[in-house]
Amino acid sequence: MKTLAVTPGVKDSLELLEMDEPAESDGSVLVEALDVGLCGTDIEIITGQYGEAPEGSKHLVIGHENLGRVISAPKDSGLSEGDLVVGIVRRPDPVPCEACAAGQWDMCRNGLYTEHGIKGRHGFAREQYRADADALVRLDPALTGVGVLLEPTTIVAKAWEHIERIGKRAFFDPKVAVVTGAGPVGLLAALLGVQRGLEVHVYDRVEDGPKPDLVRSLGATYHTDTLTESGVLADVLLECTGVPSVVMEAITKHGLDAITCLTGVSSTGKELQVDVGGVNREAVLGNDVVFGSVNANRGHYEAAAEALKKADKDWLGRLITRRVPLEQYQQAFERQPTDVKVVLEIKAG
Template sequence: MKAVIVNPKKQGVEVKDVDIKEPLGKRQVRVKSIFTGICGTDRGIVNAKITFTYPPNGYNFLILGHEELGIVEEVGEDVTTLKKGDYVVPVVRRGCGVCLNCKIGRQDFCETGNFVEAGIRGKHGFMREEFVDDELWLVKVPDELKEIAVLTEPLSNVVKAIDELLFVQRRMVWTCEDSTFECRNAFVVGSGPIGTFFSLILTTLGFNVYIINKRDPSPIEEYIAKRLGAEFINSKTETEEKLPNADLIVDTSGVPSAFIPLMNKMKPNSALILFGTVEGEKYEITSDLITAIVEKNIIVMGSVNASKKDFQGALNYLSIWRSRYLDILEKMITSKVPVDKAPEVLISKPKGEIKTVIQW
């Protein structure tokens, strides 16, 4: 079968015929790939910038891909929730089997760190013609979402982060006098797919959203901001006076110099969500900033990965947005490429990309 593979110790990526025997277990499902999304993690692996990646036991290569949409081809005899022809999205992280969180399906909060992640560490990913997976870790996709459901995995991580935020912010009353979030201002730093998902969810929840980047918006970004009623701010050229004070800052860039200067806008009881990661930048944190965080009860929260319920939550959002913002979702998938072109788009990002997907 055709697969997109990497050697985790070396830079580079290739499309190869691989021979992987996957007998179908009683509670397992054979899935044929339809779309596989490409993200920054995939490119980090391909360009050997991500160091925690490793192949499954017994292999000297790793099949890439963790943003998948597939269709059920065959089910094991004890499978009860899926049938041939169902659309599915697989969960990425699989638990350590030891810690309590992993035992209850919350491997996104694994405490031992001994989890595996499909296409990232210790488990083959989904950039291949077909794969066998446990019924337990396949999320059923409503048929009408099949054109956009490849966005489920990246969105699931955002759904989890927002869920955590709303949980943590129950430490006091955070809603407005009319019980909504319409008096709350959110800065979303970064306008890639994750930033766009945060902007979409926060808009849907009623927040006033400011999308912040160090450059002018692309035509698609401008369109999306306008459709959401959000403001796109170029932090290099537009003065800080354009920004109100913030109840929430979400950083999707991982670049300290992109979001730390904005922290002087944070209101009492506000929250900072850290979602992006990059390498290399050094940035000084002053004791004045620490004092502000303390004196204003500011929450700083990192968030990674998602559980199966967050995948379901992502599909629920896609259902809402299919009627409200289908134009945005369709514009987010900026290109669909055949698998033979995968190496090209994995090595370097196509111009104007929000989300590139491989079409099988």
């Protein structure tokens, strides 16, 4: 079968390969891959910054954002032929640690987890794959064209869940939410904020293209100025860029008792002059909370599936700005100015 794979650690080694059909030992459910979404993680793996092949393999099949359809499944699996499914990216470590044993592999404490298309497991950019039923999430058929957005939605579903749990520390009645970055994760964070009835403000540098209209179509406010310049004082902030200067604004420019969630991963080596004493003083006197969040467990996948089911499907479809056939994969990685989410079509149509 056709697969899109890299040699981990080797820059620009991405190639279309023929590999064996998935082994039955991989899982009892056989899935036909439909779509794979691309993101910055894939770019970093392709440029050789990280990535780990499965044991015994030279190559790593890429692709963690995914959508597929069940070809066959055991009768007692809860899945049937034709079901629309998404494979859960992170799988618990084999020890397992206390968190993985509790089904919270997103909080793995020993780092022995594996991740499809990233760390120790082949990804979903292949014509077929196998998985056990507990590693698959069934989607509403109405999400056929947009279900590939589930995995990035899980990131912000987890972020919002943790924000709300932290909010229960004391009185918590948020009115205003800020999202920094209008990429796919930022836009989906804004969607979940609007679904919660909040006044949502989204900040990005782009002045034209699809992003401003996508934000406004949600009923949110789009900003091209900075958080400092706008004067918006948020109760909840989701930082989705990883840009150091934007991160510092999200940490320091907000209302009292604010909760800031960092989801963007920053590059290292960039230095900022920071008044640590001033930041500490404001955080302590303002009852601030700042926390980081990455990955997701099954509960977050299910919450994300409900959020997408409730969302406007036309709006979700507009997030996917390009669809590229697998055989033309090089074009998918040629960045276009109007790109929001680029999707590889593993199975056309």
